[in-house]
Every structure is written in C-alpha cells, then in structure tokens.
Amino acid sequence: MDETLEPIRQNFVDGMSGISQFWGLPKGMGAIFAVLYLSPAPLSLDELVEETGLTKGAISTNVRGLSRMGLIRPVTRLADRKDYYEAETDFYKAVRSILKERQSSEFDRAVSSVREAISKLEASAGADESERAFLIERLKALQSFFDALDTLSSAVMRLDSLGMATIQNVLKILK
Amino acid sequence: MDETLEPIRQNFVDGMSGISQFWGLPKGMGAIFAVLYLSPAPLSLDELVEETGLTKGAISTNVRGLSRMGLIRPVTRLADRKDYYEAETDFYKAVRSILKERQSSEFDRAVSSVREAISKLEASAGADESERAFLIERLKALQSFFDALDTLSSAVMRLDSLGMATIQNVLKILK
DNA sequence: TTTGTCGTTTAGTATGTACTAAACGTAGTA
DNA sequence: TACTACGTTTAGTACATACTAAACGACAAA
Secondary structure, eight states: OOTTTHHHHHHHHHHHHHHHHHTTSOHHHHHHHHHHHTOSSOEEHHHHHHHHOOOHHHHHHHHHHHHHHTSEEEEEOTTOOSEEEEEOOOHHHHHHHHHHHHIIIIIHHHHHHHHHHHHHHHHOTTSOHHHHHHHHHHHHHHHHHHHHHHHHHHHHHTHHHHOHHHHHHHHHHHO | OOTTTHHHHHHHHHHHHHHHHHTTSOHHHHHHHHHHHTOSSOEEHHHHHHHHOOOHHHHHHHHHHHHHTTSEEEEEOTTOOSEEEEEOOOHHHHHHHHHHHHIIIIIHHHHHHHHHHHHHHHHOTTSOHHHHHHHHHHHHHHHHHHHHHHHHHHHHHTHHHHOHHHHHHHHHHHO
C-alpha cells in the first residue's frame, strides 16, 4: 500500500468508526467495514486483525454481525481454508437488508404491543368511559403512524424489484 | 385513574422503554414519553416521578433530551412555578425535529470527512495510480449515497411546507 | 496420529453511561 | 430575613457491553 494514501485511509476508518457507534453499533464494525470497503480485494480475518488492530475474537464477532446485516459478504476460495470478506458496494441493497433485520426484531414487537393494547381496551367495557376513549384515540394515532413507517419500510425493501428509477421519482417529488 | 386500564398502560410504557433503548436512547426517555403520551393533561416533574418510578434528577435530564428532540413540549401555567410537559402528538413533526437534531451532529461530519478524503486524494498525484483511482471511485460512490440520504432527509424536514399530500404521493409510488 | 492453521467461544476486564441520592441554586412567600 | 417549593447539578454506583487473551474445536496435511 502506498504510504501517501495511508493517512487518508486511516482517517476514513476513524470516521466510519464514529458513525458506527453514533448509530448504536460497535465501533469495531465501522472500522472493519471501512477497511473492507477501501480494499480492492477480499480480506481474511488475519488481514483484518492486521489492518484494524483488533483481536481475532472481536473481528470474528463483528464480521458475523456485518454479514447478518448484509453490509459485507463472505468470499470463499477453493482450496483455501481461510474465510475472506468483501464490502457490499450496493448501499441500497445494504439498507434494505438492515431494515429487514431491524424490522423483524424490535419494531414488530412495538407494533403488536400497541395493537394488543387497543384490542384489550376495546374489550374492557365497564371502565371509565372518557379515559378509555382517550387512550384508544391516542393509541390508534400511534398505530397509524407505525403503519405508515411499516409501509415505507417494506416499500424500500421491495425497491430492487421496483427499480432504481423509483428512487429518482421519489427524490424528484421531494426535492 | 381506572384500575382496569392501569396494566394496559403499564404494558405500553414498558414497550416504549424497550423501543427507546433499542434505538440507542435511554429507556427512561421511552417511559417518560409513554406516560405523557397517555396522559390527558400535562404532567409536572413530580407527577412523572410518581408515574415512572424514576428520581427527579433522571426525569430532569431525560425531559430535557425529549424536549430537544421535539418529542415533548413544556407547558407553563400562570402563577404556577411548576413545569409541565405534554407529548407531541404530531409524529411527523417529531420525526423532522429528530432528523434535524441528528443531521447536524454526526452525519455531517461523516459527509465532510468523505468529501475531504476525496479532495485530498485528487490532490495527491505521484502516488500509486491504480490504487488512488480505486479509492477515489469507492469514496465517490459512498459520497453519492450520502448525498441521496441528505436529499431525502432535508426533504422530510421541509415536509410541512410541502404538505401532507406529498407523503401520500410518495407512499403511492412505493406501495 | 500428530501437527499446524484456521475460526469460534469463553472468561475476564475496562469503559461508557443511565441511574440514585443528595447537595445546590433560585425564586416566590411569610 | 428566614422559609419553602421548585428544577438542576454533582458525586457516586450499578449495569451493560465491546473488547482482550486464551482455550477450544474442526479440519487438512504430514
């Protein structure tokens, strides 16, 4: 690697680490992704150890997380027991993958929690009428907001089939 | 408060706490917002202490954070030294406010970090040519992705002026 | 089988942070 | 002035978690 370019790369890696922990992810993830993203060839775990300064254990767990989110991709070479990884360069694909990940876990729980609360409230006659009505109203407003988010999210996840032209259309409306 | 409704409310509060810490925010924030959102009238700090079980200190700092994000709003009553707070019920307004908050802080730093890297790279002639070209290509791809995000984000922030019809249009395209 | 090279897992550690408890500052009230 | 009722700030604590170091398991080669 050219020494002139090294500080620039290092700065980029630091920046991505910052973003990473800003979004609540381990900063090692950001660093690993940054290194892979600026690498012309897939890298092995040991090479990542070399480049990031993290230990193999940390690399192992973070790499698994990044794979699960679709931000990096394992590359296997025949007759080579090492695992190699490369960065996903299609960010829209990565965004979809991340949304899919997050969606399933916690967001759904929140949505169904609200839905459950509403149906319980509607079932509980005999309680204070005005307060009950108020709670139902508030929760339904929240629910419709969640629905909008859900529509948006699942729309984005289907974005590959809709084609990149869709993104342009949306941006044109918003611009 | 009707005792029949209490467990439902409590369940909702717990759920919002969960979401809150899932998104990297203190779970106390979620709880406070939930309590305020389900309250017909604005609540004072001491009432929030009562409802959430947190101490006044924690309430104080979390309430400040929620205000800054635009998720709740202070309400002052004449001839009453207490501060009261109520939840923002326009979630789109809250989203805009949160985006504005996040945008300014870390995202911009990332964007300008990439831009800076690119211009440094373009200035550093004499270095390894093929690698330099590769880095520039990758960073420019990342930059255009950031630009798209930025366009989207600032568009959402201007969404009140564009009107709610815009949201409908966007969702129609995506649906 | 033994040996070496992988990735994974585990136990321990350090760091950040959200909280509690209590002191504090401030502004109305007697 | 002293007193009271607030919200804020600070010092300390508990807890979560991302990491290190090292043991472990799997697998291919000798």
